[in-house]
Amino acid sequence: MAQKLDLRPTKRLGQNFVIDGGTVRKIVRAAEVSGSDVVLEVGPGLGSLTLALLEAASHVVAVEIDPVLAKQLPVTVGERGLGSRLTVVEADAMRVTPTHFSGYLPTALVANLPYNVAVPVVLHLLAAVPSLERGLVMVQAEVADRLAARPGSKVYGVPSVKAAWYSDVRRAGPVGRTVFWPVPNVDSGLVSLVRRDPPSTTASREEVFAVIDAAFAQRRKTLRAALAGWAGTAARAEEALRGAGVDPSLRGEQLEVGDYARIAEHRPA
Known part of the structure; x- marks a missing residue:
């Protein structure tokens, strides 16, 4: 498909596509996606995770910044008879709000996030999309450690504390490099987020x-x-x-x- 589209993954957009079927099915299982879920996916790329999500969810809202990939994804999904359950939003995930989602209210965030913007995207979506009840994101292993860090850890910092404002955060397992194309130079990991009430009702x-x-x-x-x-x-x-x-x-x-x-x-x- 990449050859057909004359697609060359770019570091600028953090494009490392998941190409392993076992991995995307593992992610969907770990995210506990069910038929009652509307899933928000960021950076669907060539659509491998999207297809696995569509098999389990009622609807997928996919946010894709690359216009070539945003145009191709409905074609890929439509060829498998799942087009009615997909909404593609061609936009920067850092700028999306529920008004972009054609009336669908996502309940779960499941995504292979671009390495270079993973933390700000997670924090933005938790703030901007209050309907999200939980999430499972694949990020650089170092970022996964920072998001899930606890007080006293060497990597505990601003991302750790701000993510904890919205949700309970934990590491949900490693991901090998060979499941991606192109193969990245770093390891990846899964991070689970479960929405909870903020720890203050008087301070904003x-x-x-x-x-x-x-x-x-x-x-x-x-x-x-x-x-x-x-x-x-x-x-x-x-x-x-x-x-x-x-x-x-x-x-x-x-x-x-x-x-x-x-x-x-x-x-x-």
């Missing part, structure tokens, strides 16, 4: 994320020092931290998302 997501960004912008500093700019002064930062029951001498990587929510709630007026 934007307010909590501002604390997270400030804490990790100077992660070698204590929270009293790192949050001085956010609070106005170091003394005011200490006031917020003590009000939230957080030791001001701790560092950002030692806190979980609930701690950040309480700090935001106690920001001095």
